[in-house]
Amino acid sequence: MAPCEADGAVMFGRYAFPPNERGYCGPDRADELLERVANHASGPALAEVARGFEGAWPYLELIGECLGRAPLDPVVVRTYWLGGPELARCGGRPFVDSLETRFRPRLSRLEFERLAGAVVAGATPHHNFHVFGVYPWVGLMRGGMGEVPLQVLDRCRIRWGRVAALHGDTAVVYSRSLTWDGRQLTLRAAAPEPARLRRDGQALAHAVQPGDWVALHWDWVCDRLGPSELARLRRSTAIELDAVGACAYSAPATVLA
Numbered sequence: 001m002a003p004c005e006a007d008g009a010v011m012f013g014r015y016a017f018p019p020n021e022r023g024y025c026g027p028d029r030a031d032e033l034l035e036r037v038a039n040h041a042s043g044p045a046l047a048e049v050a051r052g053f054e055g056a057w058p059y060l061e062l063i064g065e066c067l068g069r070a071p072l073d074p075v076v077v078r079t080y081w082l083g084g085p086e087l088a089r090c091g092g093r094p095f096v097d098s099l100e101t102r103f104r105p106r107l108s109r110l111e112f113e114r115l116a117g118a119v120v121a122g123a124t125p126h127h128n129f130h131v132f133g134v135y136p137w138v139g140l141m142r143g144g145m146g147e148v149p150l151q152v153l154d155r156c157r158i159r160w161g162r163v164a165a166l167h168g169d170t171a172v173v174y175s176r177s178l179t180w181d182g183r184q185l186t187l188r189a190a191a192p193e194p195a196r197l198r199r200d201g202q203a204l205a206h207a208v209q210p211g212d213w214v215a216l217h218w219d220w221v222c223d224r225l226g227p228s229e230l231a232r233l234r235r236s237t238a239i240e241l242d243a244v245g246a247c248a249y250s251a252p253a254t255v256l257a
Contacts, residue, residue: 007042007074008070008072008073008074008075008076008077009042009043009046009047009050009072009077010036010037010040010041010042010046011074011077011078011081011223012050012056012060012072012077012081013033013036013037013046013049013050013204014037014204014205014222014223015081015127015158015215015217015222015223016033016050016053016056017030017033017034017037017204017220017222018204018217018218018219018220018222019156019217019218020033020053021034021218022218024156025053025054025055025056026049026052026053026054027049027052027053029049029052032045032049033046033049034199034202034204035202036049037204038202038203038204039202047072050071050072055130056080056127056130057071058098058102059080059125059127059130060072060076060077060080062090062094062095062098062125063076063079063080063086063087063090063125064076065094066086066089066090066094067079067086067089067090078229078232079126080125080126080127081127081158081215082158082215082225082229082232082233082236083124083126083128083232083233083235083236083237083239084232084235084236087124087125087126087236087239088124090124090125091119091122091123091124091125092119095119095123095124095125096116096119098125099112099115099116099119100112100116103115103134114247115133115134117247118133118243118244118246118247119243121242121243121244121246121247122239122242122243122246123239123240123243123244124236124239124240126236126239126240127157127158128157128158128236128237128240128241129240129243129244131153131156131157132153132157132185132240132241132244133240133243133244150178150179150180153178153185154177154178155217155218155219156217156218157178157237158215158216158217158222158233158237159175159176159177159215159216159217159233159237160175160176160213160214160215160216160225160230160233160234161173161174161175161176161190161193161195161213161214161216162174162175162190162211162212162213162214163208163209163210163211163212163213163214163221164192164210165210166197166208166209166210169196169197169198169199170194170195170196170197171194171195171196171197171208171214171221172192172193172194172195173192173193173194173195173214173216173221174190174191174192174193175190175191175193175216176188176189176190176191177191177193183245184241184245185241185244185245186241194219195214195216195219195220195221196219196220196221197221203221204220204221204222204223205221205222205223205224206223206224208221208224212224212225213225213226213230215229215233
């Protein structure tokens with residue numbers, strides 16, 4: 001593995017570990033994943049773990065193909081998790097074709113047209129599109145199921161927050177959670193929430209301090225965010241929310257992958 005791909009594999013692991021720890025996606029190698037990320041120990045084994053994330057890996061391949069880079073190149077990995085202007089080169093027809101290959105066999109014609117419609121409305125192969133548009137939770141909320149789907153959506157997306165305090169292995173982070181008005185997903189005002197920094201002495205993120213902006217996935221701090229990364233994530237989140245909201249479609253449970 002080239003040095004830049006090694007760095008990209010560690011970056012991938014930082015964001016992929018939190019749902020993997022819960023058994024939601026990826027191979028059953030969460031302890032190994034955390035240890036390798038915490039020690040910046042890349043290599044073929046970590047790349048193998050990354051390829052086992054069947055939900056994320058096709059997006060990395062698509063972004064890599066559009067940008068002329070390997071799937072674990074740091075630019076590709078950062079673009080998938082945090083977004084950025086590079087995603088504009090990965091939407092449109094290539095994205096629809098990728099979605100068709102992956103999901104058309106499991107969807108009715110109308111269901112796939114709704115999914116493709118989000119791409120027409122501006123959706124891109126960002127992790128938060130997969131959360132908002134492919135997972136069934138928005139559809140479940142439209143069906144009246146309420147708070148549980150909303151909580152899953154909020155935890156599963158990559159979100160940003162600012163560290164207010166540190167207490168041992170936990171940080172208090174001010175972040176904006178999702179809210180649902182019966183038709184659209186939007187963001188609330190920032191409020192404090194606890195977020196994990198370490199497990200058994202092992203951390204995903206570099207050391208953080210009060211005042212730092214960080215990326216969150218489920219209940220973990222995944223990394224510090226610089227100004228450009230924070231702007232990327234904010235902008236891409238808004239794009240995916242607008243695209244899914246404009247189509248007003250509900251993703252079926254059969255797409256949960």
